Amino acid sequence: MTRPRRPAHPTRARILEAAGRELGRDPDSSLTDIAEAAGVVRRTVYAHFAGRSALVEGLATEAAEALRHALATVAAPGPDDAATALRRFVLALWPVGDRYRILLRLAPQDLGAAQVDEILAPARDMATAIIERGQRQGVFHTRIPPAPLGRALEKLLLALLDCVNAGTWSDDGTQSARAALIAVGAEGSAKRVTAGTASPSA
Amino acid sequence: MTRPRRPAHPTRARILEAAGRELGRDPDSSLTDIAEAAGVVRRTVYAHFAGRSALVEGLATEAAEALRHALATVAAPGPDDAATALRRFVLALWPVGDRYRILLRLAPQDLGAAQVDEILAPARDMATAIIERGQRQGVFHTRIPPAPLGRALEKLLLALLDCVNAGTWSDDGTQSARAALIAVGAEGSAKRVTAGTASPSA
DNA sequence: AGTTTATTGCCCACTGGTGTGCAAATATCG
């Protein structure tokens, strides 16, 4: 058999993509698994990445860039109310949710928790800031301090994303954004916001 | 040195406890790590458990029993309103949250996802039922279907529990229960419930 | 056509975790 050269460039990208899929499913996937998922042989992976850690590093870099790019979208707006800010935040980050999840999965094992925290810091800081603002303005009624509430929101949204990935549910982010608003206790604002922009899917 | 016989019974229990701690921290902990954490040598672990899988199995059994016991507390009540039911549910499960988390951590790797799902099924089913009832009665205003919302709540509460474990925050479950009520969109009920029973810690 | 280049297949060595056998050490119990 020995299929050789497919366009050559795609290969690296396909390996990276397969690594994302496989490591997202199981952080302990072997290079053999990943290579197989990419349609190549294990030996070929070493032609594009120095080793497992390099592969993971490349994956992290890609995810970090996607995340940073998505964050840049939300960074712009001026002083709108906290509820709108949170909604914009969730909607902007929703498309990169899978990359976000991969980073979290890679954290304890392949990447240092420190490095992942560093990548995720801007997103988490922004979320915390929004929550803190909303609570101070009295728009968010949850009594839980911003930091824990931020972590809770993170996990809540990832859980919803997982349901979408699993096919259990379907959402383009608008429903999840509303859920986030409700979770922080922004009842009135939630209705206002959804009336303004969201498509009525229910 | 070769310290021999400590009361003998404690050993097995200590290994089990250490396994819970270590595997909770990192599901890939080696038996060497676990043994060391338990204050014994790796070889000793094999004197109490047939192997890694047996150890994990024992851990799962213990966790399952604790969970089942906690659930039995909530199973009793008759037809009270959904908000109260959810609050009781969270408060009852809060103390076994760590066991719950261990089971989830062990799922993808050491135990089959199937076995873990089977253990967790009663808790999840009850949560889903409560949510469904609350939504039908119009007490829970979240539009997200019960199953995804249940998963989201699960992760939200575990995130809060992690914060408590990490020392970032402190809660005996009452704050988290309120957060859960708010998250499902039970604003009015939340106030009513907390006024009735929760201790004002803020 | 011929050359280049990526991929493959098979080889090997190294590491880390697992599971086990067996003799020695020692705390507890009678």
Next chain:
DNA sequence: CGATATTTGCACACCAGTGGGCAATAAACT
């Protein structure tokens, strides 16, 4: 004090994953 039970230390074989060397192969480019 002696018998018992348990833990320990060290031996080993085994397996899976990693990383890399090297020749053969076949697509792509000229």
